[in-house]
Amino acid sequence: MAAVASSAEVHEGTRSCVLLNVRGYRAARRDATTATSYTSNGHPIEVSFRAALPPVLSDFYVYCPALQLQEPADYPSMVPKAIAVDGDLFLFRIPIDRVGTMSLTHNDYFVYMARSPPHRPRLDLLPNPSHDTLGDKEIAILSCADGGEQYVVTALRTIPGSKTIHRLHLYRSKPNGEQGRWTSQMVSVEGPLMRDLVCPIPETVHRQVHHVTSKVIRLGTGANGMVGWVDIWRGILLCDVLQESPKLHDMPLPLPAKSNSHRAFLNTTDQYCGDVAVSRDKSFIKYVEMEIVTPKIVSATPPGDCDPDPFLEWLRRRECKDLKRTLVHGRWKATTWRMPIPVTSWDDWCRDCAVESAELSTDNPKAYELLCAVSKESLKEDDDDKAMEAATTTTTRLPLGRLGMAYPAMSIDDDVIYVLTKPVMGNGKAAFLTAVDVRRKKVLAVAKLDSAVFMRYYLAVGISKHFFSAPGTRESLGQAEDHGQKSARRRRRRRGKRQE
Template sequence: MDRSEAMLPRAAARPEGNENARCSVLLGIRGHDAAFKNASTARSRTSTGHPIEVTFFTLPPPAVSHFSVHCPDLQLPPADLYLAPKAIAAADDLVLLRVPINSLGRDFYQHNDYFVYRAHHQDDPKLDLLPNPWPDRFGDDEIGVLSCGAAAADGGKQYAVAALKIRPISEFTFTLHLYRSKPSGEAGSWTSQLVSVEEPLRDRLVMYHLTTKVITIGGANGTVAWVDLWRGILLCDVLEKSPKLLDLPLPWPARGNWGIYLSDSESFCRDITVSQSKDLIKYNGNHALSHP
């Protein structure tokens, strides 16, 4: 979700006075500090015990919706974009938020809190503080959220948060980190296990996988896709007892794009999307024209 906008399926909120819930919205991924409240406002506490509120303000696409995070006790510099709360993943009516809790959160993930916002809770929207995964650290492009299981005792859906990290000095062995909420509605815990690509494909040129985005496909087995836009897609059924990775290579770049191949400009010329029914993965490529 390292984009200025992101798809948020099944609207997390509706503006007051509008009874028509939106199927989806475009969400700006950076939050701002504001004390406004509406029907979408959910409350919780940070890991340091401070009260915190999250509110969504939705607009019909193509207008960009936005969200606010209000926690006066944090007192972070409002002009520092890297200390702004960030929506790093979304699926169904779930949004995963990363909130810096002090100025060190700008550079160190252990100084951030992770929250899951649940829009369609039984009564009011709910904001769950996740246990800090430290000493494990996840980049914002390595982590996803998905619905799973039956309804929890508190009336909301159960969910999982998954992150895939490549192991040091390893080409295609990874650690899968998984957090699962509990049916009781209480906080869950993080687990980790090694997963590998049994038959990595097309690895003669690109000998590593660098995740640039995560796509939640879902289903009974909790399929999640970690996408390297230059190399390919690693699919994993994260809810399986012994999950494995399936490698799905992407097409080679067109001749006109070889000059930027393996650079950090992949999002300018290619992307991956999944249909709202989650039954189709689509590759989109823009090709520069080359002249003889």
Template sequence: MASGSGEGKGRRHQDNIPSVVLLELWGHVADDDHRPDATTATSTTSTGLPISVTLCAATPPSLSHLSVDCPGLVDLDPNPSDKFVAPTVISTDADLVLLRVPVDRFARFDHCFSDYFVYKRKAAPSPSPRGRGFADDNIAILSCGNDDDDSYAVAALQPLHHVHFRLHLCRSTPDGKPGSWTSHQLTVEEPLRGTVCPVPDSALRRIFHATTKVITLGGAKGTVGWVDLWRGILLCDVLDEIESPKLCDLPLPLPSKGNWPLFLNRCPYYCRDIVVNQSRDTIKYVEMEFTILNSSQDPRSSYHEWVASQEFRSSHLDILVDGGSWKINTWNMPILVTSWDDWKPGCSVTSNHLDTALHSYMRKIDYKRKNAAISVYKARRIKSNWNNVRKN
């Protein structure tokens, strides 16, 4: 998307853009008061419609968002709260944002009816992988350049069967113009997760890998990690120009004892998350362990002993969680990643460490207010260099 200039009141809130912002997952469809400013970038959709994107920046912890102005978006669905046809932030890296914009009503059913844009100063639209059916959680953007190089890459990992995948890669030119898509069929070289953390017979989800998020480790070879928050990370050096891309399996730490009954039976986002720190030298993993009221597990047993005692079941067990009792454990993995054994325990905190009044307030939050909760939960931290944006 090409950078643009603006006049008048649109510029007033963009004078002091912070170097780091928390970016809301969903873009906002621009209203009648929308005005372009120095952060506005413009392009054209595959259907021939003009589109402009403006960063509405806010100092953290407040959320920033992208304001998208495209006449076709309102025609798709006049309801601005419908997230199925809203512009969506797919991935971020440095000052790059990969944005998916629906261009057809069928985009609510299949993402191939969307266009993909890379938002950056002087950036260009990324070729839309039409017909490929990528899920949002499978795509990452990677900054490949420096001050004199605007190049980037977009990588997507498509599951085929068990340990077999197809890597789709699009590399831009050094001046940031979009390139073409290539694909490589890959097989996980040494699957470790089944040995390190075997799947119990009580698990309802038994597939080898289901990507729930993507992390960008970066480096000279452009390492990207496709994360299954229950099972592990598939690492790939997508920019390695010497060797063909390879998939390496990095299991996550064993689940905390209180979460054994939840393992592969619930959405992992309820109790797990993972990020790469801002300096790109550490992977940080966190797990919240809940107190299970109806658990009969032997407190002396190991995870592997517990797995051996489990039996197959065809439906979910009723698991009652005491919302007032939990423990958070963190783990760190240094980058460059060499072995699963390099996971090191970090800190731990329990609900007993919280102030009683604050804890009671947290339990009274109205979680039915989905927009507010999701916005905070899905906020992404990105580094921006908007002070370098060209101003006309």
């Protein structure tokens, strides 16, 4: 995976935030980030990282020869899956047999711990929580206050039929890498269900589920174990999981925009229009909502009377090969909100900034050229093509109306959102990530993805500098020196030695 149009200068201060590919690679990549351990079946396993500057995805690599021998060439489903990150800690799972692609109980869970030299990274195998299966989106990992050598893994499960009672699962590690154990207890929401007061579920809608977790965020540091389980449309269930008697607190999200109100009561974890994150210094929660009108292709009506049967009318249109097709441009608006931490009242949500797609410009020539090239994959329109050909600067109107853009991911460092981008006629073709500064109304960078799937398969997470300790990582972060500059410096050193 390579950045097609990225700007290292723009992102110089955002190295703690990366976009981690959820799907790991089953391959060996030995370097300073490599950690080793054993699976529950006793097979050796190793994990490595390749960190990259957003919007390029960062990747992790898992190599276990015994597991790879189990999988024939036509069965490429046993890939490792990233779950959660907190500073030096990274939690992932990997199927240990073919059943593991369908059952979480046939997965091994590992915690990777990045450490500063001369210490090597550590890889811990967790005991499987056999009493229950935990969804990937329900799990968080917390670094404790002792320098990160000990940690907690936690998950919250909803109880069917109950609005206020949930089951909290907790795993505490032990010193020196010894395995801890899982515990669980029932926890209840303390105080009123604020989301039912702010945005109650109408009895007429299909969704009558109080909470569906879309992602988990950590609000505290060290001994402060405050974690939030986010329902992207309803609200956040907050809990300090390190307390002896933890309680849940309900905090609704800002009311959805009118154009998204129909999505608020769908029984889904889809983050098509929104995302929630916590700032790097843990001082506020960040929320973004996109209002999206997708571009679409409209065909002219063929001559003759329309058939009253929809299927026959579809066949009639299909048989007309020479129908003129027109691209109706789309548009979107992104609005960000902030909530100070500690969280106290729903009234503390503050609208921060907003941008419409038509307002965006860019100072990055490569990003502009790439967006224009991608937009031409959509149905061509003479007026737009002539306008793009006549453009002589990168401050002209960007062709975003011809692109499908959704699934925003928020940076923890600044006002940047990373938006998945694809041409309208892009079925089977590559997708892209576009970095948009909402406050400055700028497109900062664009990167091509390996997968053409128009779905979020990456996590916007904050990782420590120890993940970047591998040789070659500086190059992936856009800090590599030009080869000519290196050669010139070597020649100067050689001349200096000869003169001596």
